[in-house]
Amino acid sequence: MKVQYSYLKNYLSTDLSQAKLADVFTKVGFECESDGSIIDFDITPNRGDVLSLRGLQREFQAQQSKAFKDKLYYEKLTFKKDKTIINTIDKSGCGNYQLMLVRGLHSVKELDKKKRNFLIAAGVPLIHPLVDLGNYVMLEMGTPMHVFDLDHLELPLNIAFPASKKNSFQAIGGDTKIVESASLTIQDQNGIQAIAGIIGGHETSVSKSTKSVAVEAAFFNPAKIANQARKYGLATDASHRFERGVDPALQQKALARFLFLLKEIARYDLIDCYEGSSVKLKPTAISLNVERFNNFSGLSLSAKKIKLFLETLGFTSILTKTDHLKFQVPSYRFDMELEEDLYEEILRCYGYDNIPINPPKSGPVAKVTDHSASEKLKGGLVFGGFQELMHMPFVSTETFNALNSNDWSPAELSNPINENEPLMRGSLFGSLFSAINLNVKKGYSAIKFFEHGNVFHKIKNDFAQESHISGLIYFHESQKTWSDKSFQYDFYSLKAEVLKLLETLRVKSIQLVPNSSATIFTANAMDIFVGKKKIGMLGEINPTSTQKLIKNPAFGFEIYPEKISTKSSALKLKPVSKFPSSSRDLNILINQSYSYAQIETVLLNSKIKFLHSLALANTFEGKGIPDGSISMTLRFMFQSPVKSLKESEINASMDNAFHLLNKALKAKIRS
Amino acid sequence: MQIPQDLIDTAKLKLKSVQSEAEFFQLRSQYLGKKSFVISSFTELKSLDPDSKVSAAKELNILKSKLSHLFEVALEGMQAKTDVSLLDTTLPADPYFVGAEHPIAEISQRVIHYFSPLNYQVFSGNEIETDFFNFEALNFPENHPARQMHDTFYLNAGKKSEYLLRTHTSNSQIHAMLREPLPLYMLSPGRVYRCDSDTTHLPMFTQIEGLVVDEDVSFGDLKGIIINFLEYFFNEKMEVRFRPSYFPFTEPSAEVDIKFGNNGWLEVLGCGMVHPNVLKGCNIDTQRYRGFAFGMGIERLAMLYYGVDDIRDFYSSNLDFLNQFSS
Numbered sequence: 001m002k003v004q005y006s007y008l009k010n011y012l013s014t015d016l017s018q019a020k021l022a023d024v025f026t027k028v029g030f031e032c033e034s035d036g037s038i039i040d041f042d043i044t045p046n047r048g049d050v051l052s053l054r055g056l057q058r059e060f061q062a063q064q065s066k067a068f069k070d071k072l073y074y075e076k077l078t079f080k081k082d083k084t085i086i087n088t089i090d091k092s093g094c095g096n097y098q099l100m101l102v103r104g105l106h107s108v109k110e111l112d113k114k115k116r117n118f119l120i121a122a123g124v125p126l127i128h129p130l131v132d133l134g135n136y137v138m139l140e141m142g143t144p145m146h147v148f149d150l151d152h153l154e155l156p157l158n159i160a161f162p163a164s165k166k167n168s169f170q171a172i173g174g175d176t177k178i179v180e181s182a183s184l185t186i187q188d189q190n191g192i193q194a195i196a197g198i199i200g201g202h203e204t205s206v207s208k209s210t211k212s213v214a215v216e217a218a219f220f221n222p223a224k225i226a227n228q229a230r231k232y233g234l235a236t237d238a239s240h241r242f243e244r245g246v247d248p249a250l251q252q253k254a255l256a257r258f259l260f261l262l263k264e265i266a267r268y269d270l271i272d273c274y275e276g277s278s279v280k281l282k283p284t285a286i287s288l289n290v291e292r293f294n295n296f297s298g299l300s301l302s303a304k305k306i307k308l309f310l311e312t313l314g315f316t317s318i319l320t321k322t323d324h325l326k327f328q329v330p331s332y333r334f335d336m337e338l339e340e341d342l343y344e345e346i347l348r349c350y351g352y353d354n355i356p357i358n359p360p361k362s363g364p365v366a367k368v369t370d371h372s373a374s375e376k377l378k379g380g381l382v383f384g385g386f387q388e389l390m391h392m393p394f395v396s397t398e399t400f401n402a403l404n405s406n407d408w409s410p411a412e413l414s415n416p417i418n419e420n421e422p423l424m425r426g427s428l429f430g431s432l433f434s435a436i437n438l439n440v441k442k443g444y445s446a447i448k449f450f451e452h453g454n455v456f457h458k459i460k461n462d463f464a465q466e467s468h469i470s471g472l473i474y475f476h477e478s479q480k481t482w483s484d485k486s487f488q489y490d491f492y493s494l495k496a497e498v499l500k501l502l503e504t505l506r507v508k509s510i511q512l513v514p515n516s517s518a519t520i521f522t523a524n525a526m527d528i529f530v531g532k533k534k535i536g537m538l539g540e541i542n543p544t545s546t547q548k549l550i551k552n553p554a555f556g557f558e559i560y561p562e563k564i565s566t567k568s569s570a571l572k573l574k575p576v577s578k579f580p581s582s583s584r585d586l587n588i589l590i591n592q593s594y595s596y597a598q599i600e601t602v603l604l605n606s607k608i609k610f611l612h613s614l615a616l617a618n619t620f621e622g623k624g625i626p627d628g629s630i631s632m633t634l635r636f637m638f639q640s641p642v643k644s645l646k647e648s649e650i651n652a653s654m655d656n657a658f659h660l661l662n663k664a665l666k667a668k669i670r671s
Numbered sequence: 672m673q674i675p676q677d678l679i680d681t682a683k684l685k686l687k688s689v690q691s692e693a694e695f696f697q698l699r700s701q702y703l704g705k706k707s708f709v710i711s712s713f714t715e716l717k718s719l720d721p722d723s724k725v726s727a728a729k730e731l732n733i734l735k736s737k738l739s740h741l742f743e744v745a746l747e748g749m750q751a752k753t754d755v756s757l758l759d760t761t762l763p764a765d766p767y768f769v770g771a772e773h774p775i776a777e778i779s780q781r782v783i784h785y786f787s788p789l790n791y792q793v794f795s796g797n798e799i800e801t802d803f804f805n806f807e808a809l810n811f812p813e814n815h816p817a818r819q820m821h822d823t824f825y826l827n828a829g830k831k832s833e834y835l836l837r838t839h840t841s842n843s844q845i846h847a848m849l850r851e852p853l854p855l856y857m858l859s860p861g862r863v864y865r866c867d868s869d870t871t872h873l874p875m876f877t878q879i880e881g882l883v884v885d886e887d888v889s890f891g892d893l894k895g896i897i898i899n900f901l902e903y904f905f906n907e908k909m910e911v912r913f914r915p916s917y918f919p920f921t922e923p924s925a926e927v928d929i930k931f932g933n934n935g936w937l938e939v940l941g942c943g944m945v946h947p948n949v950l951k952g953c954n955i956d957t958q959r960y961r962g963f964a965f966g967m968g969i970e971r972l973a974m975l976y977y978g979v980d981d982i983r984d985f986y987s988s989n990l991d992f993l994n995q996f997s998s
Binding site: 338341382412414435456 | 916
């Protein structure tokens, strides 16, 4: 809510500077921003009662421990009940409805300059002197008013929800709205003339030729107004106030104020005031226990002090019994229900900054929480030279499909911020590809990125969220140093990177299994398993999945940290051998259709005596090697925990190894 | 016979300042050559009586072997140095990658590091959430204007129940209160979404919220931990201001401002005492337990901490920006 400082200053009869005044309000919960000579109040949705000069004045005076004192002038009015003017009122939607009929208007002038400037500063456009006056009274007292052209109104009025579901209605300004049956309306004998508390009709709006008006002041039930304006794409000063609650005790007074000010700008022949039957709102009463309040806040205020604070804010004390107090809530406060609501009011008056500061308390013994695997993995990646990135999770349908390895159904937004990106990501790679593309354009030629975040998909009527850590390595085919040393990154570098990461974290029994059908990768890819659980993938990036963002070879991996157990089982240590080890090489020829994994399986699953470890020392194909075969040099390391091995024992194991390879994979000795 | 006590020490000292092999050999003959003290002393032994002859000979032999060893080692070291081909060690290193955490992740960890030793458990929670956990259980009644403070993304779901992208991480607090035993001390970090985008707002940002539900917690406790946290975070004594505000899930509610750098008051977090409706909804006895909660935007803290002007930089994947966090 925007208020001209000079106007407010006069209204509050204060000498405070603009900054000081803004500070006073900010400190009690109404954050102020200054825009030139205007103070913009951020009034939270619970405090509709402060959306007026009257409301600001009440808060300001409470801060000076003074009760509110009304200093406005009013005409005296009497209100009659007459079914030919106001016929029926839907009591669920309308608490009271007052109408002031002014006939024979003439010599209507504009509002004085001060009031006009005040309205303009508040962002309320000047429309017609009578409408402007209604708006002025609204800003002064918080009570929205509507002015109908009486000559276009076919009385009596009915305040009712429309009977049919869809009703065409032409609003002020000429737009046609389809009014739903959930919207309270003001109807005359010709139909809907206004959507209650939101907007009036074009037909009955005032114009230069208007001679008689019906001025409406009403209390509409906030629950029935809430969200209605949005449905019509409208947000008016009136609907903003009605949604938050307008003081139901103030309508007749507002009309009296309107008339008082009308006399300054117009002449008229006749005034009649009518009231529709109204619902008596039962005032809310809230009990307060002084001891409980003091425990809650950390203060030790007396009952007397508490009463004083609440009374200056307009609460009425209705019971005082040592520690037990009871207060009646003023009609304009719609945010008061519980004892804690009173606590806030007391603390606001006392000043949050005056509440004592206690030293931090700690909780009971903490449990190990779930995200330690991801934190460790991330630490490992950072140490391995990866830069972490973060991205928005919104993707296009094309990107989702290009990376959809698991045949997932996408999670789709019904109101995306960018209509080209309506889906939640199903993979982190999309943004990583864009990131590579962006940075290659900037001149970076060797890049290691990773991202940690959730990916999403839809399962039947529910949604699934999975945590991923995905990494991408981009290298120009070879990087040369000043000394002509060349650095290459290939599939096996990637494998080393991932194994190093997982083994450093002591992930046990890692198995890499070829998977040539993953969408994101070329045929050179592997699934990463721990036991039977798939914990990730790695491979050469499929250029088509990057949607032309990456042209040179790139390598990537994704790991699912939630699938990695971080429960540290006690390490089982083996005794360290004190005896020497010996290594032997075996040169074999083997058909290329066999994979190295098969050789490993044959040798490591056969319990070859004294075999400590196995490595691949060399491979060779080409000259001297038969077509379709490959030569491999396998390096065996033998060691016993209890003795030095004899030459004959080692030879026996080597013979056994060759025999196994020959039998299972038709391996031959390469001569 | 008088044997100088500091012979070895002075030899060591002189060896240190030797610049060339010639100097080295000159020094060695000075200590171990024919005219040296040790060698020439052996000839003097003859003139001594048998008893002192034996003890002096023993002493001289020890001295000689110590000196020989000293010079042998020194010579080896000198030769090892001159045998290698000399490098320009100032030439650049081989290419290497320097990794870094994303500043938002780093700041999140900094916050968690304060609360972890105070036994706050961490729950990350779901980003796709139902209306119940994001709004209803947090005392946002349907159609209430408070919901308009959160521009919400909704998902196309098959059934009526409304799924949305959480607008705050408070949803994790509801899950935890329904599941975990009391007292509860927890943090809920994670990403949140608002359907809003301009130079100061992003449709996705990062929050960390804290929640304590315990007997006898007071507004004074809340103030204490917030002020202490902020001083830890910014590593300086701070002017901190609490001012009344409104959140549906806390009553009373407060915004917290700090004075940092040369700016005026800067809003850094929101907090309050947990609204009784929220506790009751999670089957918590409000006569016995009370709670406080607080929440902060990590991007905002990171912008203040690092002096970043444009929030969009964090999600730009621009290495020119991000590389600054690794050096």
